[in-house]
Amino acid sequence: MTSPDLSDWQPRPIPTRAPLSGRFVRLQPLDVARHADDLWLALQGPGGDPALWDYLAYGPFASREAFDAWLAANAAGADPLFYAVIELVSGRAVGLLSYLRIVPRDGCIEIGHIAFGQAMQRTPGATEAVWLLARHAFDDLGYRRLEWKCDACNARSRRAAERFGFVYEGTFRQHMLVKGRNRDTAWFAIIDGEWPARRQAFERWLACDNFDEAGRQRQRLQALREEPAAVPAATT
16 A cells, blocks of 8 residues: 655644534534533433433433533533534434544544434434534545544444444454443544545435435445446547
């Protein structure tokens, strides 16, 4: 494998607190006053996902006060840089995710702290939220490497990483202690040379014509990624 020429490399910009908009969702920098009510309902309400907090280092929260304090601490930080996921149809915050471990010098950045309400899970908006952060990292900010890490026992997160096109790179054994138990950490990444094919698959999957009248996908994201890239027609 030939190493890229980095003689002109410059550290990349740090992500700013600017919103990122898509067709299904908008990512807004986390704001307790604007988002706490919706997020409490989405993440801890009666229709919440009981398994949501199993592999996160925090939660579930015993009180609204504790939840709001946790949100406020995250909203004030720059790494992790948290976003609320706003569903465009309803205008409500339905989940959270962040950039973290931001290393401009090396062009490396991670997506994590993903907490989607049950109503958002397995929806086009959930995929688009990850796509918006990935696109911003590679195309707008020029990062070289986008990481995804999770508890090695977290089957849902591992499946999501693979579906989005992250490449499994190995497991760090006895990497952390989380909630009093050992965590082996599975590492995944997309690098800049892989990104154009991933970007094309995301764009094709999110396109209007990939969904029927009931909102069901016509082609799977993995299948679109595995298709050979279109070759421009020859001109005379």
